[in-house]
Amino acid sequence: MSSAMDAVAVDPDLRSALRLLTVAPDGEDYIVARPELGVYVAIPRPGVVLIQALQDGASLAVAADRAGDAAGEEVDATDFIAGLRAAGLLSSSGDAGLRVTGKRVGWVERIPRAAVKPLFGRIAWASYVAAAVTAVLLLMLRPDLRPIFDDIWFLTDPIWSLLALIATSLIITAGHECWHWLAGRAVGVPARFRVSRRGLFIVFESDLSQLVTLPRRVRYSPMLAGIAFDVTLLAAALLLRLGFREEVVSIPPALDRFLGAVVFGQLVVLVWQMCGVAFRSDGYAILANALGCHNLRRATALTVKYRLRRLDAPEAEELARMGSRDRSVASWFWLVSVAGGFFMFWAFIKYLLPFTYGMIEWVGPNIGSLAADTVVFWQSLVLVALLVAQFAVIPLIARRERGDDRPAAPTPVVPQDAPTVSSRYAPAWRTLFVVLVIFASMYGINNLRQFVGVSADATADNVAADALDDSCLPGQRVRILDYPHVSQQDIGDTVYNSNPPTSGPHYGAAVAPGIYRTPLSPGQTVHGQEHGRVVIHYRPDTPADIVAALESIGKRFAPDTVVHPNPEIDSQIALTAWGRIDTLDTYDEDRIVAFVDLLRGRYDHAPAGSSDCQAGT
Numbered sequence: 295m296s297s298a299m300d301a302v303a304v305d306p307d308l309r310s311a312l313r314l315l316t317v318a319p320d321g322e323d324y325i326v327a328r329p330e331l332g333v334y335v336a337i338p339r340p341g342v343v344l345i346q347a348l349q350d351g352a353s354l355a356v357a358a359d360r361a362g363d364a365a366g367e368e369v370d371a372t373d374f375i376a377g378l379r380a381a382g383l384l385s386s387s388g389d390a391g392l393r394v395t396g397k398r399v400g401w402v403e404r405i406p407r408a409a410v411k412p413l414f415g416r417i418a419w420a421s422y423v424a425a426a427v428t429a430v431l432l433l434m435l436r437p438d439l440r441p442i443f444d445d446i447w448f449l450t451d452p453i454w455s456l457l458a459l460i461a462t463s464l465i466i467t468a469g470h471e472c473w474h475w476l477a478g479r480a481v482g483v484p485a486r487f488r489v490s491r492r493g494l495f496i497v498f499e500s501d502l503s504q505l506v507t508l509p510r511r512v513r514y515s516p517m518l519a520g521i522a523f524d525v526t527l528l529a530a531a532l533l534l535r536l537g538f539r540e541e542v543v544s545i546p547p548a549l550d551r552f553l554g555a556v557v558f559g560q561l562v563v564l565v566w567q568m569c570g571v572a573f574r575s576d577g578y579a580i581l582a583n584a585l586g587c588h589n590l591r592r593a594t595a596l597t598v599k600y601r602l603r604r605l606d607a608p609e610a611e612e613l614a615r616m617g618s619r620d621r622s623v624a625s626w627f628w629l630v631s632v633a634g635g636f637f638m639f640w641a642f643i644k645y646l647l648p649f650t651y652g653m654i655e656w657v658g659p660n661i662g663s664l665a666a667d668t669v670v671f672w673q674s675l676v677l678v679a680l681l682v683a684q685f686a687v688i689p690l691i692a693r694r695e696r697g698d699d700r701p702a703a704p705t706p707v708v709p710q711d712a713p714t715v716s717s718r719y720a721p722a723w724r725t726l727f728v729v730l731v732i733f734a735s736m737y738g739i740n741n742l743r744q745f746v747g748v749s750a751d752a753t754a755d756n757v758a759a760d761a762l763d764d765s766c767l768p769g770q771r772v773r774i775l776d777y778p779h780v781s782q783q784d785i786g787d788t789v790y791n792s793n794p795p796t797s798g799p800h801y802g803a804a805v806a807p808g809i810y811r812t813p814l815s816p817g818q819t820v821h822g823q824e825h826g827r828v829v830i831h832y833r834p835d836t837p838a839d840i841v842a843a844l845e846s847i848g849k850r851f852a853p854d855t856v857v858h859p860n861p862e863i864d865s866q867i868a869l870t871a872w873g874r875i876d877t878l879d880t881y882d883e884d885r886i887v888a889f890v891d892l893l894r895g896r897y898d899h900a901p902a903g904s905s906d907c908q909a910g911t
Contacts (some may be wrong), residue, residue: 304354308375311384312348318507321586323617325506326383333382334506336588336617340365344374402475403484410480413473414515422522425529432532438539438852439532441558444804444825448551450812452803453657453673453782459555460680466527466559467498470520474500477519481505481512499574510583517579521567528560539849547809547845554806572634586619593624594631601628636730643737650681652779656802659781670782750778752797758901759873768889769869769876772796777824785817794831794863795820796870809845810858822856823872826895830886831860831868840867840881847886854894872897 318325323336326345340361347357358371378384412418432439449455475485478500486501500520505513531553537543538550567576574591582590596613599605605613613621660674752774764771775791775798788799794816801817804825819829828851830844836859844867848857860868865877869886871893878885 304348308384309348312345315345315383316507317342317345320506320510327504327507328383334503335381335383340369341374344369344371402479405479407480407482410476414477414480414519422526426525429525429529429532432536436536439535441554441561442853443558445554445558445806447803448555448806450810450814452801452818453677455803456677457673462556463559470523471498471500473519473523474502474516477516478502481508481516483508483516513583514580517576517583520576521564524560524564528557528564531556531560539852541849547811551806551808554808570634572631573638585623587623588617589620590623590627593620594628597624597628598631652802653681654678656779656781660783750776752776767874768892769874772873772875774873780817782817785815790816792875794860794868794870796823796873796875800824805856807853807856809848810856813860814858819856823870824899826854826898828855828890828894829870830855830857831863831870833863833866834859834861836866843881843883847890851890851894855890
């Protein structure tokens, strides 16, 4: 074959394209890349020998001979070049067939590498590890610092809480991605940014695919950088909240509540990043790198299709050409991917869909009943638009990504052995998959039906309460009112059976536990009581030393109390829990502490334990 290629001249354009290729070792293979096109492929050493020979000016025949010596067998150089061309490595920069998606982060590339390297040096990483250990220890040793979902309602206006939380999440996400970009800059790798999706959820994504041109051990820093940012922010928020609770740090109570929302959000993000390995999270990138894979995502997608359906000829050839490591890992990772898909579907129908429905049902009446010149009208309109937009954008992103022809990660172009997995089990896997889909769909429909049709009738609650002996409990029992969700427009027309109320109509949003310096609406406090909170009310003219004492009790029982001034109460101090009340004209710490301690968490949409004093409670 060498003699046949002696007369074959290497086209000058081909030679120029070959000289644009970069080569980097990666285990037993090498990564050949066109960074400006975002194309990366993994090839064995003989292919690299052939490329380097052509880059040095050798003829096709000489290059084939050198590659053959490295391979120990004859190499078809013409076929190999065709494979490089098919992979897009020899395309011109303006080739319309290749699309590099995402916006290049130019300002990061203008930062000197020396300026950002200290952020990702040994001392910096020791600090990130210390932050992670600190956060874990605080969450383990101080249960009162553990966040709850209600922490997201940290402002006195629940709609402002959601809008502020969305804005805060965008800022924190920008910081997370920025840390990826800066870590990439520290090792000389540029980044691209785009909005993407993971199944049914919108995410921001940093493309650091040029990391494949670096040794694997060097890749970990940019991959872990976002998590390092998150754990540092989490530890800082927890330490500030701890200092506030222990009264060694003086911060505004509103900041403490805001930090609670930040802690909740950061924990959700960290769980996603570390456990969402089926969805190209940071944890996935770290795992794929540690396992020595080049294109685990694509290998897994093809394996899923091979197991559940069948591959067409081009797909079968693509899978056969992938590295043995990718195919080996994909042979079990496809189960993780499918399980992750079911988990995402469960999270969507269990939390996101009902939450979105509930919020729209709650704030929707504000749009229809309030004038367009009111703040609440525009708050509600913006919130509904944002909630609906997340579902409208997903199909658009999916369509864009289906049209993205750029390889997502290196794909070998040298033919290798066919995959060892067999398709004879496809019918069994397919049957199991269909059964799981049916059960998941039935669960989702039932969950949404229960959420939509949840009863707000207090009849059963009062019948149960009448049958119990609650004489040992502090305060007085108040008959429970029906407790539907109502809009901010309707809450002003509600008539309660106690002052302050202990049950009845309330907002669709609760209230974050904590200390407030401005009055809260009954729509918030009643919902908080339904979730097991005890609310400490005091008149605005209460002496400062008594207010400080009440706030100190609130800090002592932080996850279970709400403290706020209430100009509507008749007594100096009022204590309320779900269905119970106590009023005080003077400060009595023992009485207040007993009420809080015995009634906190006693009810959460239903009695959390026995309320019968004869049962020893």
